[in-house]
Amino acid sequence: MRDCLKALTLALVVCSGAVCAKTATQVEPNTQVPAGNRHYAATGFPDRIVASPAQDAAHGFGVAWRTDVTVSAPVLEWVVAGDSPDVGNVTRVTATTAALQTENGGSHHHRVDVTGLAPDTLYLWRVQGKDTWSAWNQLRTAGSAEQPLTVLYFGDTQNKNLSHVSRVLRAGLKAAPDARLTLFAGDLVSGGDGQDDSEWGEWFAAAGWLPQETAVAPAIGNHEYFEEFEDTPQERRVLGRHWPVTFALPRNGTTAADTSTYWFDYQGARFVVLDGTSALDLGTARAQAAWLDKVLTSNTQRWTIVLLHQPFYSPREGRENTALREHILPVVLKHKVDLVLQGHDHTYGRRGEGQQATPQYVVTVAGPKQYRLSDEARATMAPVGEDTQLYQVLTIDPQRLRYEARTVTGRLYDGFTLDRQADGSKRKTELTEGRIAPRDCARSQTLKGRADRCWE
Structure with missing residues (x-):
């Protein structure tokens, strides 16, 4: 750990009286907690x-x-x-x-x-x-369906939450200070390394007061699970112990994934949260599809947003998520869901269904772990992006849903509006003014020598 701390990503050296940047040759630690340190142990203070x-x-x-x-x-x-x-x-x-x-x-x-x-x-x-x-915290309840709503949405945070993710969360709050609701697309922490609790401690440290003064609605990711009996014939996916106790989420999910699926209504929009890991690895895709169909059949809200970790259409090479497309995607299409928010693939990509305005499928990433795009993603998604930390702002009113994806420095990376028509259909309009060009990874390999990733 001492050697890793010496090799943080940017080491400063003095060159002839000037300060020069020197690129490190070792990977930055996932947490800033030295081995054996119990900085994040619980105390009597809440x-x-x-x-x-x-x-x-x-x-x-x-x-x-x-x-x-x-x-x-x-x-x-x-x-x-x-x-x-x-x-x-x-x-x-x-x-x-x-x-x-x-x-x-x-x-x-x-x-x-x-x-x-x-x-x-x-x-x-x-x-x-x-x-x-x-401290005393302030939180405003949802208003009526006629009132405008601002929502923050973040992709995977997962790695180096305190050192790298914290600035993304702060940038989002600065860009949308009136946000009442914050969505996370899963893999909030990496887990499975014997430092899970310290990772959760750093996630909360990075989030600051966001979890107390906005309502936080996360999807569960595969890294909130762990592999039991790994590398044996009995290997199986098991829900991590932190997830059921860390959030006070609605208890209205499917019995097949009762701690990781839920829904809620917020100012004219119905939000439905699915568990992609359970659907793909634990065989609950059919049960979640039936539950989703029931939740959306009873929906009386003007807008419908689905949140899950694994994408229906993956922008990373070699990921198909077939069970999601076979069982759950038909329900999404049947009920004309407006927006599907996803993570998992550590790149950026957006696509629709042909010429239809909805659904719009978004994959994004907030954390520093960055993958590479597949050729199929480049051909079927626009815009796409690599090597970029992002946050998203949604503004919703009865007639329009506006979506913006911005880089951590605040530049517009993607944007569109969905406008309700008199017949109930939606019209999509791209937001192009001020949008920067799609970004590609300029590195041939990561610090660990992996050519399939852009950054660790």
Whole structure:
């Protein structure tokens, strides 16, 4: 670890009185935690605090947080936000508690579902630790279907969250300070390396106050699973222990993947979150398709957005995701879903279905792990991109959905609008003004010598 820290990506040296950049020859560590260090061990102070939307986001939200094992069944306090430090009479809700044992020791993870709230109302809330409290946080419930909504969407964060992903999340917040909802397309952490808990600690450190003051809705990725009995005939995919306790997500998914599928309504849009890993590796594609069909059949919202990790159409060479296309894609097409948001392939690519305006399928990446595009992606998707960290901003109102993908430095990489027509159909218009040219990877191989990737 000491040698790795010496070889961070940019090492500065002095050359004749000037500062020169020197490219490192070793790969940067995935986390900034030295081996054996327990910096992210739980304490009596509440941390990893994250709010998520309720099924009816206009009338509630869920909150999850963590403490050490001395805290069981703490409370959450909430009240309508005001301008005085005297918050007034609060409502208290007792949390449910689940235990977790990791490389950082034992921890307790708590959940509260806040219900019975008023739409489009700013609430003040905080959570309890051991003889202490979190800061007061502000979160506004969803408004009516007539009100405009701003949403942030991020692809895979996964690697080097604190060192590289943090600036992408900050850039997104600066670009969309009025965002009420944040979507993540899975693989929030890399996992499976004995440092899973520290990786989650750095994800929350990178996210800052975003998880407390926007409602966070993540899809699960394959890296939130792990391989049990790896390299044996009994090898199988198993849900990671962090996922069920880290987020307070709606409990309305299919029984075949009940902790990793869910849906919610938010200001005129129905969001449905699928579990691609379970569909592909655990045989739940048919069950998820049937559940999705039921959820979309009952949909009365103007817009429909599906979020999942693995793409229906992969921009990376050698990935087909056949079960998704065979079982779930027909349901997406049947119900005329507007937008499918995906990750997994660590590149950028967008495509539709022929000349139809919808669905629009997007694959994007927020983290530094970068792959290469396939020839098929270059032929069937536009725009495409390599070697680029991105964030996405969606603005939605009753008549228009506007989508923008921007680089971490704020440049417009992709954009379009979907406009509702009088007959209920949608018209797509490309946003071209200010859009930069598609980016390709200029490196022949990674620092580890891999030619199939652009960056580790």
